[in-house]
Amino acid sequence: MHELSIAMAVIGQVEDAARAAGATAVHTVHLQVGELAGVVPDALEFGFGLACAGTVLEGARLVIETVPGRAGCRPCADEWAVGMPPDLCCPVCGTAADELLSGRELQITGVRFADGTAGGPVLEPTGGER
Amino acid sequence: MCRVVDLQQAVLAGNDLRAQQLRADLAGRGTTVVNLLSSPGSGKTALLEQELALARARGTRIAALTADLATENDATRLARSGAPVKQVLTDGLCHLEAGMLARHLDGWLPDATELLFVENVGNLVCPASYDLGETLRVVLASVTEGEDKPLKYPTAFGLANLVVVTKMDLAGPAAFDEAAFRSHVAQVNPGVEVLLTSVRGGLGAGELLARATAAAAGGPVHTPVMSRNGAAQGHLHGHGHVHHHDQDHPYGHGAHLDGCDGADHPHGHEQPAADRLAAVTGES
Numbered sequence: 001m002h003e004l005s006i007a008m009a010v011i012g013q014v015e016d017a018a019r020a021a022g023a024t025a026v027h028t029v030h031l032q033v034g035e036l037a038g039v040v041p042d043a044l045e046f047g048f049g050l051a052c053a054g055t056v057l058e059g060a061r062l063v064i065e066t067v068p069g070r071a072g073c074r075p076c077a078d079e080w081a082v083g084m085p086p087d088l089c090c091p092v093c094g095t096a097a098d099e100l101l102s103g104r105e106l107q108i109t110g111v112r113f114a115d116g117t118a119g120g121p122v123l124e125p126t127g128g129e130r
Numbered sequence: 131m132c133r134v135v136d137l138q139q140a141v142l143a144g145n146d147l148r149a150q151q152l153r154a155d156l157a158g159r160g161t162t163v164v165n166l167l168s169s170p171g172s173g174k175t176a177l178l179e180q181e182l183a184l185a186r187a188r189g190t191r192i193a194a195l196t197a198d199l200a201t202e203n204d205a206t207r208l209a210r211s212g213a214p215v216k217q218v219l220t221d222g223l224c225h226l227e228a229g230m231l232a233r234h235l236d237g238w239l240p241d242a243t244e245l246l247f248v249e250n251v252g253n254l255v256c257p258a259s260y261d262l263g264e265t266l267r268v269v270l271a272s273v274t275e276g277e278d279k280p281l282k283y284p285t286a287f288g289l290a291n292l293v294v295v296t297k298m299d300l301a302g303p304a305a306f307d308e309a310a311f312r313s314h315v316a317q318v319n320p321g322v323e324v325l326l327t328s329v330r331g332g333l334g335a336g337e338l339l340a341r342a343t344a345a346a347a348g349g350p351v352h353t354p355v356m357s358r359n360g361a362a363q364g365h366l367h368g369h370g371h372v373h374h375h376d377q378d379h380p381y382g383h384g385a386h387l388d389g390c391d392g393a394d395h396p397h398g399h400e401q402p403a404a405d406r407l408a409a410v411t412g413e414s
Contacts, residue, residue: 095388
């Protein structure tokens with residue numbers, strides 16, 4: 001159960017960002033978790049709820065976006081969902097994938113600070129991408 | 131009002147950075163780290179005991195750090211080799227982190243240590259996420275654990291530079307299906323070498339040490355597909371290494387270069403494992 005350690009790392013980074021931005025409260029933290037990151041989202045949410053107590057993140061919502069694993073084979077110009085357990089051999093030629101294109105993310109993608117006023121506009125963390 | 135910050139930060143960036151620093155610091159001191167991961171009871175300590183003793187006999191300057199939730203039993207066993215050994219008690223924490231390792235090495239790691247074996251906490255889940263500044267990550271599984279272990283713990287096996295099977299002397303009674311195990315390893319980590327060992331039977335004695343020594347000498351180290359990450363990945367294992375795809379198969383003989391069929395038998399071991407073991411144990 002290293003999710004508590006992961007949650008504490010998230011909190012530490014968001015605390016730093018809040019300090020830099022002069023924010024006094026955090027409304028939402030957006031996190032990407034790849035399905036091959038070795039992290040269980042439910043356990044992470046549980047750990048996050050506990051570890052937020054007494055910090056600027058107290059009461060903050062954690063929004064986890066799960067990222068499926070995808071691998072690619074350059075010679076075949078092929079890309080596939082690796083599934084779980086993952087299959088990292090190309091379904092076309094049967095050789096090893098050249099790289100894992102996604103699936104190991106463990107990344108904070110956005111933070112929404114709450115500046116004391118309830119009911120602010122709901123904004124997505126990163127404009128154009130989604 | 132609310133403010134939204136586009137904060138693109140890898141959660142484990144802190145650990146990764148400390149791991150990179152540690153790797154560089156230790157490289158400067160001539161020390162190469164080998165990180166051993168397995169379930170509890172897989173035989174990490176027994177194998178390490180044997181390899182430490184062999185290293186000492188050969189004059190290799192070797193040290194070991196072993197992490198457990200409690201007891202100093204493993205350090206006591208490992209110290210019998212005469213190598214410098216340190217026990218780290220994690221007090222319940224399920225894994226080691228790079229910063230913790232650096233603190234434990236500070237003031238303890240003898241100068242001119244060539245190889246440092248780190249026996250991680252027995253656990254195939256959590257330690258997989260933490261780079262410890264190692265050059266060689268070794269994942270072990272004993273024959274009694276089931277052939278599907280690599281599929282059940284794909285992140286651990288998928289990130290290994292070397293896979294070691296232990297307790298091969300029990301392969302018969304456990305009805306261990308070596309081909310199935312190899313095929314499952316190949317599915318999550320095509321091309322990685324699978325080393326068969328038995329401390330009791332003497333199979334593969336010194337092989338782990340040989341791989342570690344080769345890696346320490348700058349020899350090629352297998353790069354798992356899972357480490358060949360797209361640019362978007364936040365957390366990468368093994369930065370700072372020289373990883374070239376054309377060096378992925380240091381011990382392969384070319385027959386199964388992609389490793390996807392799991393039938394890669396490196397080092398010219400053409401005999402079936404059971405026969406090899408019978409040969410070394412004198413059984414028929």
